[in-house]
Amino acid sequence: MPDPQPQPQQPQTQARRPAAPLAGIKVVDLSKILAGPYATMSLADLGADVTKVEHPEGGDPTRRWGPPFQGEDATYYLAANRNKRSVTLDLKTADGQAAVHRMLADADVLVENFRPGSSLARLFDYRELTARHPRLVVLHISAFGESGPLRDEPGYDMVAQAAAGLMSLTGETDGPPVKAGFAMGDLGAALFGLIGITSALVERARTGRGQYVTTSLYETQLALHANWATAHFATGERPTRLGSGHPSLVPxxxxxxxxxxxxxxxxxxxxxxxxxxxxxxxxxxxxxxxxxxxxxxxxxxxxxxxxxxxxxxxxxxxxxxxxxxxxxxxxxxxxxxxxYACPQTEALGMVQEVDHPTAGRLRQVAFPVSFDGVRPAVRTAPPLLGQHDDDRNQP
Missing domain, CATH: 3.30.1540.10 (formyl-coa transferase, domain 3)
Known part of the structure; x- marks a missing residue:
């Protein structure tokens, strides 16, 4: 009688651990708007302890990017700041700077998107940060990168979509350029920044030293050109908008x-x-x-x-x-x-709910990666401005 064939191993379904692979990693978030906050929210979703530092007067500008609002804040802010704590500090004061350095003393990651050449970029220069906190991984996100003639220019998502070519590829052939429906400049930088952070943490485990990691909206848009770029390099031709069409496949x-x-x-x-x-x-x-x-x-x-x-x-x-x-x-x-009414969305568990102090029950789109079949949880709602100023973990 032949030996029975081995059965494939099934994932363990009982007593699953929470999906928090970055538990124990401490992150200080000095960023604002979307690219930096989305990267740090992703770290928080993965279990990291993230403290968002905001200016006492108004905080992250996206809190006011509405309507729509839900509770005290705009839904734009609510989309990129869950699973964090919020403390308020004026980073241009000596007390605010000292408080940040106390936070960094046992932090693993700092994320900032200060405009190159700005006073805050000088106050939190990566060389000084590296000297004072050698194990720290610093992610700097900018509009156009660390060098070049556009280095010091400010930039929002649509500026990056225009300058890096995405708008030239988006829209109907006989129509005007159109920006992508998603904030692809900001979100692309956030996701590549997240890759940079986690890669630097892996290397730190080998070397014991942190790194200065940089990316930009402009660079990441170029990386996402993918097949558009290689076709241009091969032919020298300027691509044209194809509406919903594909440059290499028909229909x-x-x-x-x-x-x-x-x-x-x-x-x-x-x-x-x-x-x-x-x-x-x-x-x-x-x-x-x-x-x-x-x-x-x-x-x-x-x-x-x-x-x-x-x-x-x-x-x-x-x-x-x-x-x-x-x-x-x-x-x-x-x-x-x-x-969001689709059975496929429901089956994947991609929408989770959490209680918010002023907005009530808040729905959030969950992190899109599972670990051993477990999706990272939406643990806490996006914080109110300064909600954790009196928290025992505040510097």
């Missing part, structure tokens, strides 16, 4: 049905043949103008005209059902109310 965009829009994503020739069969346009896959992806890219306009005429013959739901049955990747274009 791969939004199409109009009789009652709205949906997307079709054809990534290979076999899928294109399935699409043609589902649409009753079997001959398309044998037409040399469309038989290969390279040919379809060259003849994108003509092909899309044919597909467009056919797709207006049914509803979004009808096409999604028919194309899914044919194995063609397809999806309706959902609004946010539909996204």
């Amino acid at each position: 791969y965009q939004a199409y109009e049905a009789s009652d709205g829009h949906f997307v079709i994503a054809v990534g290979n020739d076999a899928l294109f043949r399935r699409l043609g069969e589902a649409l009753g346009l079997d001959a398309l896959a044998d037409d040399p103008r469309y038989a290969t992806n390279a040919a379809r890219v060259v003849n994108r306009t003509e092909l899309n005209e044919q597909l467009g005429r056919a797709l207006k013959g049914d509803t979004v739901a009808g096409w999604c059902e028919r194309l899914k049955a044919a194995g063609v990747p397809v999806a309706p274009i959902r609004h946010l109310d539909e996204v």
Whole structure:
């Protein structure tokens, strides 16, 4: 009798530990707006102890970036500051600076986004910080980076999207440039900054020394160009806006049905043949103008005209059902109310709730990575300004 086949190991589902891989890491957050606060919120989601330092008069400007407001603060602020504590300090005073250095004495990470050349950048120069706190990992996020002719210029997300090319790639071919719906400049810098911090902490475990980590909205947008950049390098051509279209794949965009829009994503020739069969346009896959992806890219306009005429013959739901049955990747274009009512969103546990001192029950989009099947928890609501000034952990 043959030996039984070994069964795959199943994740442990009982007595799971909380998902807090950065528990024990102490973070001092001197940043404001979105890029820095989103990075530090991610660290807090992962279990780090994060203290947000704000100016006594008004605090983080995003507290007032509304409406909408929920409780005392704008929802913009609430989106990037959960799981933190808030203390108020005037960093331009000797007392405020001394308090920060007391916090840094046993901190692991400092995050700041002071404008290069500003008084605060000089007061908290990384060289002095490194000398006083050699194990400290310092993340500096700027608009345009540490060198170059734009180094000292201020920049918000849309400025970065314009200067780094994203707006030139976004929008309809015959329309004006459009910024991305998400704050991709800020969020890109936040996520690459998070990678930099965690990488520096791993290296500190080997060397015992911290590092000065820098990134910028501009640099991270260039990194996210990905295939757009390599195509430009190869051809020397200036890319143009394609609306929802893809520069290297056709059909791969939004199409109009009789009652709205949906997307079709054809990534290979076999899928294109399935699409043609589902649409009753079997001959398309044998037409040399469309038989290969390279040919379809060259003849994108003509092909899309044919597909467009056919797709207006049914509803979004009808096409999604028919194309899914044919194995063609397809999806309706959902609004946010539909996204957060979607069973897939619920099944993933991506929305959590937490009690807020003035806003009541607050819904938050959770951290999008799980550890051994456990998603990091939304433990505490975004703090009120100075909510923890009297906390025993205050410097």
